[in-house]
Amino acid sequence: MTTERHRFVILLAEDEPADAHLVQVALSENHILADLQHVADGRDALEYLRREGPRFADAPRPDLILLDLNMPRMDGRQFLAAIKLEQNFKDIPVVVLTTSEVERDIVSSYHLGAAGYITKPVDVVQFIAAIRDLGEYWFELVRLPDNQKARP
Amino acid sequence: MSESRASFFNILVIEDEPGEARLMRLALQKSGFPLEVHHASDDREALCFLRREGAPFDGVPRPDLILLDLKMTGQSGLELLATLKLDERLRAIPVVVVTASGLEADVRAAYQRGAAGYLAKSADFNEFIAAVCKLGQYWFGRVRLPENPA
Numbered sequence: 001m002t003t004e005r006h007r008f009v010i011l012l013a014e015d016e017p018a019d020a021h022l023v024q025v026a027l028s029e030n031h032i033l034a035d036l037q038h039v040a041d042g043r044d045a046l047e048y049l050r051r052e053g054p055r056f057a058d059a060p061r062p063d064l065i066l067l068d069l070n071m072p073r074m075d076g077r078q079f080l081a082a083i084k085l086e087q088n089f090k091d092i093p094v095v096v097l098t099t100s101e102v103e104r105d106i107v108s109s110y111h112l113g114a115a116g117y118i119t120k121p122v123d124v125v126q127f128i129a130a131i132r133d134l135g136e137y138w139f140e141l142v143r144l145p146d147n148q149k150a151r152p
Numbered sequence: 153m154s155e156s157r158a159s160f161f162n163i164l165v166i167e168d169e170p171g172e173a174r175l176m177r178l179a180l181q182k183s184g185f186p187l188e189v190h191h192a193s194d195d196r197e198a199l200c201f202l203r204r205e206g207a208p209f210d211g212v213p214r215p216d217l218i219l220l221d222l223k224m225t226g227q228s229g230l231e232l233l234a235t236l237k238l239d240e241r242l243r244a245i246p247v248v249v250v251t252a253s254g255l256e257a258d259v260r261a262a263y264q265r266g267a268a269g270y271l272a273k274s275a276d277f278n279e280f281i282a283a284v285c286k287l288g289q290y291w292f293g294r295v296r297l298p299e300n301p302a
Contacts, residue, residue: 084266091263095295107298110244113237115268116295130294137290141283142248142269145260 008034008139009147011062013045013079014097015071019120023066023097026131032139037062042074046082049089061147062092064138067114069098069105077108084113091145095134160186161292164215166198166232167191167250168224175277176219176250179284185292190215194224195232202242215245216297220267222251222258230261237266244298248287 010027014020020038027034037059039045045065048056065083069076076096083089093115098105101119109117118134121127138144163180167173170193177189190212192198198218201209218236222229229249237243246268251258254272262270271287274280291297 087264090266091260093263093268101296103299106296107244110246110298113243113266115246116290117297118295133290133294136286137269137294141286141290142271143254143259144270145263146256 008032008064008144009060009062010034010036010064010066011045011048012036012038012066012097013040013042013071013076014038014066014068015040016068019068022124022127023131026128027135029128030132030135032131032135034135034139035060041071042067042076042079042082044073045079046074049083049086049092063144063147065092065094066097066134067094069096069100069109077105077112080109080112080114093138093144095138160188161216161297162188162190162213163217163219164190164192164198164201165219166193166195166224166229167219167221168193169221172221175280176284179281180288182281183285183288185288187288187292188213195229195235198232199235202236202239202245217291218245218247219250220247222249222253222262230258230265233262233265233267246291246297248291 012020012023024036027036039048047053048059051057051059067076080094095116095118096109096114097118097120099120106117118130121130165173165176173191180187180189192201200206201212204212220229220233233247236247248269248271249262249267250271250273252273259270271283274283
């Protein structure tokens with residue numbers, strides 16, 4: 001990745017505040033320069049992307065979405081299905097980050113278009129290592145669409 | 153990784169340049185993950201492999217991950233990617249684009265068609281090996297893949 005690039009923007013859809021906090025801690029522990037935007041469920045995540053309402057009027061377009069599966073209002077599966085139908089957002093990779101180890105959830109997440117499925121380690125050190133691997137893959141190894149050149 | 157999954161991962165490399173395919177196989181072997189590497193040299197062979205059509209592909213394993221070159225003869229890599237992602241039985245297999253093309257239009261088009269990563273190939277072999285190791289760390293060391301989706 002070029003060093004000239006803007007900070008990466010991560011949209012995290014997670015209903016558990018403690019887990020959201022842990023993601024923030026893990027990003028900073030791994031020195032991942034990313035702007036973490038947090039919403040509490042799938043419906044807010046969709047509103048965020050569509051910039052609906054005053055809360056999200058200036059929301060930056062995310063480079064990557066981290067998605068919990070089990071959330072109120074709109075869960076991760078419904079969100080994933082919805083975003084992959086939207087031409088404007090389907091190119092944003094979505095990585096599932098969940099406590100669910102159910103095989104059906106793994107298969108259906110990939111089937112719906114997830115670009116990875118990470119089970120949240122209970123151990124904090126392991127959690128930080130998981131976010132390190134995630135950051136190395138998405139922000140150092142692979143190319144992502146350049147959002148500077150994307151829609152406004 | 154869970155204990156119940158097979159002890160190694162199957163990868164399908166779709167690449168029409170034999171030399172590039174050999175390099176990829178070598179890099180994957182050097183990554184240290186327990187892998188079985190399969191190779192298809194064009195879109196037709198890849199689809200036959202994945203759909204187990206024809207005698208040579210009878211009983212071939214379903215890959216855990218597909219590495220796809222974009223520039224191929226016949227159907228382009230982008231078209232093949234779209235075909236795979238429209239196939240109900242194949243769409244759950246993650247496809248990472250590995251290519252020499254660094255064109256922004258290709259990057260965006262690949263993600264729009266459902267790529268789970270876009271790796272611009274380095275011409276330097278050591279850098280290439282290091283990149284494939286990182287790729288392995290994510291897909292085989294970190295994320296959960298379906299165990300037996302077939």
